[in-house]
Amino acid sequence: MLTLSRSLRPLLSLLLATLLVACSSTPAPVTGPTPAGHYRVKAGDTLYRIARANRQSVSNLVRWNGLKSADAIEVGQLLRVSPPDGSRPSSGSANTTPRPTPTPTPSSSPAATPILLWPGDGALLYRYDGQRRKGIGIAATSGSPVKAAAAGKVVYTGDGIRSYGLLLIIKHSNGLLTTYAHNAKLLVKEGQQVEAGQTIAQAGSTGTDRIMIHFEVRRDGKAVDPLPWLPER
Template identity: 45%
Template sequence: MLVSRSLGALGSAVLAGVILAGCSTQANRAPVEDRGQSSSASSTVDVKSLPGAENAGKPGYYTIKPGDTLIRVGLEHGQSWKDIARWSNLDNPNAIEVGQVVRVVPPGRDASVASTSTGSGRTVAPVVVGGGAATTPTAPAATATPVPSAPPSSAPAASGADAVNFIWPASGSLIAGFDEQRNKGYDISGKAGDPVIAAADGRVVYAGAGLRGYGNLIILKHNNTYLTAYAHNQSLLVKEDQSVKKGQKIAEMGSTDADRVKLHFEVRRQGKPVDPSRYLPSR
């Protein structure tokens, strides 16, 4: 009996060590740690003592929810996660707490106007861009469409100082169209290694694999209004803070975190995903 109990205790200790080691490895995979999953720990934290708590509910600020990372918060608010960390004076951007409040508009900018498009403090839901319902076309426009070999001329996206003329980011067929609930952009077919190009001039605000559901991802910021996202790449050819030109090859198409080789492409206006058909030229 004593031997059996000792072996049982030893096995439990070894199992606990393996679990802890696995958790430690997982936390280091993304540039921003997601600590919102630990509900038991967060329930004991005094929210009023968390950084930025005095700004909760104010325009231009966002309260961290379970499952958030700075990368996702940046994408949903049209900002670079590095800028959010700097504006929020985060000593360690790799550790954010549920209930913590971060600034999502630049200091000096009219926060009441900038925050109306995304709603400061609202819950950020995961964006589904993989297989299943997310890749099912929902309208005739989402059927496969042949693409000319040469990039088509760009079409005007909108009027105003921040208007951007976009081009198609890949020369494949459209296999899934925009659906506000199920697919936040376009899915474009291709072969592994096909070029992915920048849809417009911009700056790389994220390049990595730290956002679940997107695989190897690039996010470009074109101005204070527009971002574009390029997901599931096989390889990334640009780095964060790098400036790129319209038509420049920025990645190679792949199937990371996806059910097939494809490019998932999003256009975001002040952080909100919008139908790319409103901004891309006909082809």
């Protein structure tokens, strides 16, 4: 196993500490009455789904609620879904585009979300909820290929977090980290550069009770819903 560079050690320490906290605690959702023209975020919601249900655009909801990005919502959060003071929205939304346009600079705009590749071909077992589940589960068979969601550098391999089993983390040039958990066998090493779609591991059940791929996307160290980053299927 290669030794991590000094510049990557703080990043990996922070990420692993975040994963440990996620495994051991679940914040209580905020509850209370929902005023007219507002919506309280539920587990599994995305800003796109909320916008579509209320016939608004994602950009309007981001602006009206002062969000840093389209991913910056949490369970229990109260969102304004109608124009402030009854004014007309600046753009229509009933026909908002379901997937943002790919771009090489995703951090420049909330809507500039690159499309990643699915790490496995199996059915979706569970969704990201931002609390107990920081990623999605993908069904797999023993030894089936686990593929890199995008080109990048392997920055961690190991089993230091029991509930994640044999874990692999890739750092991408756009500032994203992707994690692949519950592997049976790793096929790449720390420090290795990988290509999008490259087989990086074999699926297994380490750290869980069934064969599967647990997949996470992290931006600036914070877990975000992977589904808006993946092509629909």
